[in-house]
Amino acid sequence: MKNQFQDIFDRLKLHAPEVALRDTRQRIVVLKRLLAYILENRRTIQKAVWEDFRKPPTEVDLSEIFVVTSEIRHAIDNLGIWMRRRRIINPVPFTGSRSYLYHEPRGVSLIMSPWNYPFNLAIGPLVSAIAAGNCVVLKPSEISPNTSRFISKLIQDCFDDNEIVAIEGDKLIAQSLLELPFDHIFFTGSPAVGKKVMQSASQHLSAVTLELGGKSPVIIDETANLSDAAKKISWGKFINAGQTCVAPDYVLLPQNKEKEFLSLLGSEIETRYGNSSKKRHDNPDFPRLINDRHTERLTSLLEQSKKEGCDVFFGGNYDLKEKYLEPTVLRNVGLDSAIMQEEIFGPILPILCYNKLDEALDIINKKSNPLALYHFSRSTKNIEMVNTRTRAGSSCVNNVVVQFNQNHLPFGGVKHSGFGKAHGFYGFRAFSNERSVVVQGRLNPLSLIYPPYGKISDYVVKLLLRFF
Numbered sequence: 001m002k003n004q005f006q007d008i009f010d011r012l013k014l015h016a017p018e019v020a021l022r023d024t025r026q027r028i029v030v031l032k033r034l035l036a037y038i039l040e041n042r043r044t045i046q047k048a049v050w051e052d053f054r055k056p057p058t059e060v061d062l063s064e065i066f067v068v069t070s071e072i073r074h075a076i077d078n079l080g081i082w083m084r085r086r087r088i089i090n091p092v093p094f095t096g097s098r099s100y101l102y103h104e105p106r107g108v109s110l111i112m113s114p115w116n117y118p119f120n121l122a123i124g125p126l127v128s129a130i131a132a133g134n135c136v137v138l139k140p141s142e143i144s145p146n147t148s149r150f151i152s153k154l155i156q157d158c159f160d161d162n163e164i165v166a167i168e169g170d171k172l173i174a175q176s177l178l179e180l181p182f183d184h185i186f187f188t189g190s191p192a193v194g195k196k197v198m199q200s201a202s203q204h205l206s207a208v209t210l211e212l213g214g215k216s217p218v219i220i221d222e223t224a225n226l227s228d229a230a231k232k233i234s235w236g237k238f239i240n241a242g243q244t245c246v247a248p249d250y251v252l253l254p255q256n257k258e259k260e261f262l263s264l265l266g267s268e269i270e271t272r273y274g275n276s277s278k279k280r281h282d283n284p285d286f287p288r289l290i291n292d293r294h295t296e297r298l299t300s301l302l303e304q305s306k307k308e309g310c311d312v313f314f315g316g317n318y319d320l321k322e323k324y325l326e327p328t329v330l331r332n333v334g335l336d337s338a339i340m341q342e343e344i345f346g347p348i349l350p351i352l353c354y355n356k357l358d359e360a361l362d363i364i365n366k367k368s369n370p371l372a373l374y375h376f377s378r379s380t381k382n383i384e385m386v387n388t389r390t391r392a393g394s395s396c397v398n399n400v401v402v403q404f405n406q407n408h409l410p411f412g413g414v415k416h417s418g419f420g421k422a423h424g425f426y427g428f429r430a431f432s433n434e435r436s437v438v439v440q441g442r443l444n445p446l447s448l449i450y451p452p453y454g455k456i457s458d459y460v461v462k463l464l465l466r467f468f
Contacts (some may be wrong), residue, residue: 005137008165009180012108012135015162019312024080028419030130030159031079035072035329035412037158038065038123041150046120047144055287064119067405071124071169074407082428088436089165093310093468103432104160105133106207107183112139112174112197112296114189116243116345118147121211123154125457126164126437127187128427134184136164140178143290147456160382160386175200182206190343191368191416209430211243213323213343216372217364218400219386220253221357224376228398232372234272236400238327241287242347243294246372248400249344250333254351255353262331262351266314269327276435279344280326288317289323289346298325298346304341305330305350313351335363335442368416370392374400399414404451424462 003009020037022030038045045065046057055064088099113122122140129136138155140148148168155166167173178185188211189234200425201208220229235387237248253261289295292456297320302325306312315328325347333339340350355358364373372391377383383397393413396403404411410421420430448460 003179004176005167005180008137008298009182010110010391011162012137012165012299015314016105016107016135017161019135020107022133026436027083027131027133028076028079029074031076034123034127034130034154035069035076036160037154038069038072039145041154044150045147048150049119050146051146051437052115053243053288054284054311056285059239059285060119060285064117065255067117068123068127070405071127071407071427074398075428078425079131079428082425085437091466091468092412093389094438098439098441100437100439102130102435102437103429104435106433108137109134109136109184109186109431110137110139110177110180110182111142112185112187112189115141115143116240116245118144119151119190122147122151125188125209125422125427128184128422129431131163131428132431134431135162137177137182138164138166139174140166140168142168142170142173145429147414156359178203183288184209186420186422186430187442191418194418209330210413210420211245211411211420211422212371212416212418213345214368214370214413215249215343216246216370216374216392216418217339217360217372218248218376219249219252219357219360219364220257221375221377221382222254222257223378223396225378226257227264229376230261230268231397232376232400234265234327235270236345236374237349238269238273238286239401239410241289242324242349243287243290243345244401245345246394246401246404248347248349248351248374250340250352251329252352252354252363255355256459258331258351258353262313262329265329267448269314269329273327277315277326280315281317281319284310286327289325292320293326294346295320295323298344298348300337301342302328302348305333305337308334308337310334310337310339310350315347323408326410357385361386364390368413371413371417372403385388 047062049055049060050238111125121171138314140151152166153299181204184207191212194210194212310330311332313329313331315326318325330350369391371393373395375386375397394403409425410426411423412421449457
């Protein structure tokens with residue numbers, strides 16, 4: 001049976017060599033057109049995301065639009081350098097030749113984006129794919145339908161349909177797309193679905209970038225500024241109602257600091273979202289959860305944790321009909337409790353205590369490698385200790401979440417939190433094949449070791465083994 005999207009794929013495949021030949025100037029023209037369209041339609045983007053899960057306009061500007069426009073501007077400013085062939089130093093045996101590294105487009109790429117940052121996580125990878133010279137099929141999430149409809153219109157308005165196509169639909173549509181022999185697949189989502197994507201990609205040996213997730217911990221050590229930590233954690237955890245892949249998932253802090261930190265954290269949440277349950281419920285700056293299924297999962301997780309002995313220090317109220325769960329902080333959380341067995345991906349923050357920093361590191365290292373690790377400290381020794389004795393996709397010291405938007409650094413996970421990197425040059429590289437080229441000149445010292453072998457070739461080999 002013919003795949004329903006085979007004709008689209010074949011059309012892009014046929015056009016890919018032409019797109020690959022575009023020079024820096026031509027690719028920048030496309031990126032500028034995309035940038036202009038986004039800025040012209042800023043209010044429409046805000047409205048679409050609000051309709052999906054009541055995300056406030058300012059938060060849409062900061063976490064959806066600005067992240068993408070800064071990515072585009074960064075690519076425009078640096079694309080000439082990224083595309084330039086790099087001269088590579090030759091070792092002595094290659095005397096007489098020249099070595100180069102080229103970045104060539106992979107070809108036709110599939111981008112599958114999630115619902116939690118429906119604009120940012122769809123268009124961000126698209127910027128890298130365009131910069132690298134690829135044709136693209138973009139599959140936005142059906143769980144955020146209003147934003148997905150806007151993205152489809154953006155693709156139709158900005159691009160030739162021989163070059164970039166948006167395809168909306170459910171998981172059956174996604175499965176059909178994964179049956180096609182894409183040159184590269186860029187997937188953002190859960191580890192469970194990431195495994196299925198990787199399995200499908202293996203059928204065609206497609207290259208894969210997986211941005212997944214995991215339980216991103218926060219360590220607060222004895223030297224930390226607790227007030228500063230409470231302020232930043234309350235922001236990074238509850239922005240987007242906790243539906244953020246790099247959100248702090250749980251906090252580890254010294255036993256003797258718990259009472260003070262919890263008091264500061266509660267005050268910060270009240271300052272940000274209201275000093276009563278009703279005010280927090282009515283606050284327009286706090287988004288809703290994406291759908292009923294996600295709401296039921298989180299509220300069930302909360303109730304199960306309470307049955308297991310976790311105490312609700314702050315919040316805990318919810319409204320299933322409105323898909324609302326207020327900012328919630330749990331204490332007396334056991335390592336075996338339900339809330340510690342999976343990524344929370346919502347506005348629930350467990351607080352765990354330790355006596356020695358080694359205990360905190362043991363807790364982290366017994367879990368899968370997280371997408372992010374956060375550490376609040378004023379001790380250089382402790383910072384170095386945490387960075388060298390843990391593994392994570394990214395780390396941030398004395399702040400949370402902000403590393404995602406550092407376009408000069410690679411962003412991505414490790415093992416269960418994903419692999420492959422994104423953003424800036426690293427996103428450009430993800431959608432490129434790094435091609436090695438050696439150009440041999442007239443002088444070729446290696447010809448001395450061609451057969452038939454004799455004294456000269458034996459002598460040359462001995463030199464190679466000894467010195468090179």
